[in-house]
Amino acid sequence: MVSNSRRLVLTGFGVLSPIGTTPDAFWQSLVAGASGIRPISLIDAAELPSHIAGEIPGFSARAMMADTKYRKELKSMARTVELGVIGAQLAVLNARLSKGSVPPARIGIEFASLMGASELNDLAAASKLTSPDGHTIDMGAWGKDGLGEITPVWMLKYLPNMPACHATILYDLQGPSNTQIPGDTAGLVALAEAARIIRRDTADVMVVGGSEGRINPITLARYNLFVQMSRRNDDPTRAVRPFDANRDGTVLGEGSGxxxxxxLDHARGRNAQILAEVVGWAAGVDRGKTGPGLARVIRNALASAGIRPADVDHVNAHGTGTTVGDAFEARGIAEVFGRDTPVFAPLSRFGNMGAASGLTELACSVLALKHGELPTTLNHEAPAADCPVAVHTGAPRAVTKPYAVKVSYTNLGQCAVAVVKKWDS
Incomplete structure (x- = not known):
């Protein structure tokens, strides 16, 4: 951490998730133990081995876009971008900020997103024209005739920097702007970089978010081929089983957080609501996904916050429900906390949202600290021998300590951790 001691607080929250699209609805679903995992309806996925996911019911960016003049830009946004732009809008409004209320050069954005998978219809005409046998693309014909069938702005729908780009235009964010892309850790990496920017006094406010829309044919097919996906299609709400002996894989989700x-000085100056304080962060790599590397990142985050493991109320785990992933994460957490600190894994409620996961999962802890109770972890029924952590189940428990630690990782072993503190003064 840099020497600047500027304190950092969260003053607004926007969410689009399978269990709620407002902070209140999201929190009530968490407390009630609700699940947003259901059979996929956005496309016909019945032939896939895993055809359940966390969908957002009835999401319409057009209906939610507050700036009616900007709705015309939606035609150049894929679903991932739409989710990010609307999520940013909700966060800004929730913080009671408006365009121009902060000098434009003093407000910026750090956003987590990935390259979106193309919608099939965008390439259908070119594919048909350049595939004589219906199976193999003639690349010469593609270059000569196919490109003319694709809109010139096709790629702008899918580039990972598009959510941040559109948000800067909508809210005149002229401060630092960047997009983070390291998969499931991208949201926490974005938060850490935004924190450093404010600590350097380069901005007073940063919009920090992540979005990803994973429910499309290309992404679903790829994950079914290369990732351990739950086959509990007949029981979707109980499919993702974090740190459970009977876990059989994860499911995908969509959303933004x-x-x-x-x-803090700026927030107090405008009498803003304060949800929580961000006090520590760290990132690194556990190349072999053995556990010690993740433990090192957790310790670095605790050190940056100036606290000990005993000060932490709970660890918010990624908890994807995969055999290898949960065992790896549990080893890293256990090396630092043993079985003394409750572990909470909310992903089983809304699926793995990739770049949107880290901050959406973090929001669960932010709200738990704010409301003074920690919701249960769904579907953890038989503790796994290879996951030596104390998973919180049963009724919501009272929050008894001021800090929460959020852990995230990728299949490549990238790790990121954030530490938040209950707001008191």
């Missing part, structure tokens, strides 16, 4: 991060 966006915060406004603000310097």
């Amino acid at each position: 966006v915060f406004t991060l603000e310097a």
Whole structure:
């Protein structure tokens, strides 16, 4: 951490998730133990081995876009971008900020997103024209005739920097702007970089978020081929079983989680609501996914916050429900906390949302600290011998300590950790 001691607080939250699209609805679903995992309806996925996911019911960016003049830009946004732009809008409004309320050069954005998978219809005409046998593309014909069938702005629908790009235009965010892309850790990496920006006094407010829409044919097919996906299609709400002996894989989800991060002096100056304080962060790599590398990142985050493991109320785990992933994460957590600190794994409620996962999962802990109770972890029924952590189940428990630790990782072993503190003064 840099020497600047500027304190950092979260002052707004926007969410689009399978269990709620407002902070209140999201929280009530968490407390009630609700699940948003269901059979996929956005496309016909019945032939896939795993055809359940966390969908957002009835999501319409057009209906939610507050700036009616900007709705015309939706035609150049894939679903991932739409989710990010609307999520950013919700966070800014929730923070009671408006365009121009902060000097444009003093408000920026750090966003987590990945390259989106193309919608099949965008390439259908070119594919038909350049595939004489219906199976193999003639690349010469593609270059000569196929490209003319694709809109010139096709790629702008899918580039990972598009959510941040559109948000900067909508809210005149002229401060630092960047997009983070390291998969499931991208949201926490974005939060850490935004925190450093404010600590350097380069901005007073940063919009920090992540979005990803994974329910499309290409992404679903790829994950079914290369990732351990749950086959509990007949029981979707109980499919993802974090750290459970009977876990059989994860499911995908879609959504966005966006915060406004603000310097405490600036937040107090405008009498802003404060949800929690961001006090520590760290990132690194556990190349072999053995556990010690993740433990090192957790310790670095605790050190940056100036706290000990005993100060932590709970660890918010990624908890994907995969055999290898859960065992790896549990080893890293256990090396630091043993079985003394409750582990909470909310992903089983809404699926793995990739770049949107880290901050959406973090929001669960932010709300738990704010409301003073920690919701249960769904579907953890038989503790696994290879997952030596104390998973919180049963009724919501009272929050008894001021800090929560959020852990995230990728299949490549990238790790990121954030530490938040209950707001008191």
